[in-house]
Amino acid sequence: MRRVAVFGKPGSGKSTLSKALASATGIPLHQLDSMVYKKNGELVDRRLFDEAHERILSSESWIIDGFGPLASFNQRLEAADTLVYIDLPYVTSYWFVTKRLLKGLVVKPEGWPDGSSVLKGTLESYKVLRLCPKFWNDDFTRRLETQSTDKALYVVRSVSELRNFVRLNVG
Numbered sequence: 050m051r052r053v054a055v056f057g058k059p060g061s062g063k064s065t066l067s068k069a070l071a072s073a074t075g076i077p078l079h080q081l082d083s084m085v086y087k088k089n090g091e092l093v094d095r096r097l098f099d100e101a102h103e104r105i106l107s108s109e110s111w112i113i114d115g116f117g118p119l120a121s122f123n124q125r126l127e128a129a130d131t132l133v134y135i136d137l138p139y140v141t142s143y144w145f146v147t148k149r150l151l152k153g154l155v156v157k158p159e160g161w162p163d164g165s166s167v168l169k170g171t172l173e174s175y176k177v178l179r180l181c182p183k184f185w186n187d188d189f190t191r192r193l194e195t196q197s198t199d200k201a202l203y204v205v206r207s208v209s210e211l212r213n214f215v216r217l218n219v220g
Contacts, residue, residue: 050074050076050130050131050201050218051076051109051110051130051131052106052110052111052128052129052130052131053067053070053076053111053112053113053129053130053131053132053133054113054125054126054128054129054131054132054133055067055070055112055113055114055115055133055135056114056115056116056122056125056132056133056134056135057134057135057136057137057185057205058135058136058137058139058142058177058178058181058185059142059146059173059174059177059178059181060141060142060143060144060145060146060147060149060174060178061135061136061137061141061142061145062135062137062145062208062211063114063115063135064080064082064114064158064159064161065159065211066114066133066135066205066211066214066215067080067112067114068159069215070112070133070214070215071112073215074112076110076111076112077108077110077111077112078111078112078114079105079111079112079113079114080113080114080115081113081114081115081116081117081121082115082161082162082165083162083163084098084101084102084117085098085115085117085118085162086162086165087162087164088162088163088164088165089164089165090162090164090165090166090169090170095118098117098118098121099121102117102121102124106124106125106128113125113129126193126196126197129200130200130201131200131201131202131203132193132197132200132201132202132203133203133205133214134190134193134202134203134204134205135205135211136185136190136204136205136206137205137206137207137208137211138206139178139181139182141208142178143175143178146171146174146175146178147171149167149171149174150167150168150171153167153171154167190204203218
C-alpha cells in the first residue's frame with residue numbers, strides 16, 4: 050500500500066478514512082477538494098490542477114481522496130496500487146452530508162477546502178448525490194473489479210466496515 054485512491058459518493062467518509070489512513074501509514078495525503086477549489090470556492094484552472102495531479106501521481110507514495118475531473122479519476126485508478134471504494138447506502142451518505150453541514154456551522158469539516166462555503170458545498174453535495182446512481186452503480190463496481198486484478202481493491206459498504214478499515218488493513 051503505497052499509492053492509494055479513496056473514492057465514493059459525497060458524504061461517504063472519504064476524508065475521515067483517508068486522514069486516518071495517512072496518519073497510520075505516514076503516506077502523504079492529498080484531498081482533491083483542496084486541489085480542485087480555490088479558497089473562495091471557485092474552481093482552480095484545469096491546467097494547474099492537472100499539473101499538480103500529475104506531480105502527485107509520479108511521486109513514490111500518496112493517498113488521494115476524492116473524485117475530481119473524470120480523466121484524473123481514471124488516471125488515479127490506473128496509477129494506484131490500492132483502491133478503496135466507499136459504497137455506503139444513499140440514506141447514510143445523505144445523513145453524513147447533513148451532519149457535515151450541521152457540524153460545519155461550528156467547525157470546518159474534515160477535508161473541507163479553506164474558505165469554501167459549507168452551505169454551498171452541501172447543496173452541491175445533495176445535487177451530486179441525486180445524480181450518483183448514474184455512475185456509482187453495480188456496473189461501475191463490476192468494471193472496477195475487472196480492471197483492478199493487479200491491485201488491492203476494497204469495497205466498503207457499511208459504517209462498521211468504514212470504522213474498521215484502517216485497523217484491519219494497516220499492519
